[in-house]
Amino acid sequence: xxxxxxxxxxxxxxxxxxxxxxxxxxxxxxxxxxxxxxxxxxxxxxxxxxxxxxxxxxxxxxxxxxxxxxxxxxxxxxxxxxxxxxxxxxxxxxxxxxxxxxxxxxxxxxxxxxxxxxxxxxxxxxxxxxxxxxxxxxxxxxxxxxxxxxxxxxxxxxxxxxx
Ligand SMILES: [Zn+2]
Ligand SMILES: [Zn+2]
Numbered sequence: 170x171x172x173x174x175x176x177x178x179x180x181x182x183x184x185x186x187x188x189x190x191x192x193x194x195x196x197x198x199x200x201x202x203x204x205x206x207x208x209x210x211x212x213x214x215x216x217x218x219x220x221x222x223x224x225x226x227x228x229x230x231x232x233x234x235x236x237x238x239x240x241x242x243x244x245x246x247x248x249x250x251x252x253x254x255x256x257x258x259x260x261x262x263x264x265x266x267x268x269x270x271x272x273x274x275x276x277x278x279x280x281x282x283x284x285x286x287x288x289x290x291x292x293x294x295x296x297x298x299x300x301x302x303x304x305x306x307x308x309x310x311x312x313x314x315x316x317x318x319x320x321x322x323x324x325x326x327x328x329x330x331x332x
Pocket of ligand 1: 181182183184212216217218224225226227
């Protein structure tokens with residue numbers, strides 16, 4: 170998780186510094202952070218590109234990690250890959266991760282408001298795609314636990330979204 174956090178420092182939209190690493194049996198096979206489309210200016214140069222209060226200039230960290238695999242020809246399917254993200258991925262990125270065969274996502278902090286319908290959609294990914302999402306909780310320096318119960322995570326997510 171600390172590596173995902175390190176990667177997030179390269180993010181170019183300061184609304185959220187997001188990092189994602191894909192790990193296959195302790196080996197990091199790809200990294201991604203949220204950044205502008207190659208060749209386009211970054212948010213710190215050109216300002217945010219806001220639609221409904223969200224910056225749409227960047228490609229999300231999770232998508233960039235998957236794209237890195239596509240560009241460099243790293244196979245993902247039929248492997249036991251875990252995605253580590255410093256923030257919980259959005260629903261679109263979760264769909265993308267599921268579709269490249271990733272069944273385990275570990276995140277640390279919540280980000281963004283989720284509506285009830287999207288939380289239900291998330292539960293369906295657990296039910297139909299065998300997706301597991303764990304929350305990494307730091308107790309103190311170097312000490313952490315993993316909360317792997319999807320219903321607990323969904324409860325925390327809806328509390329966070331309503332706060
Ligand atoms: Zn931005
Ligand atoms: Zn996303």
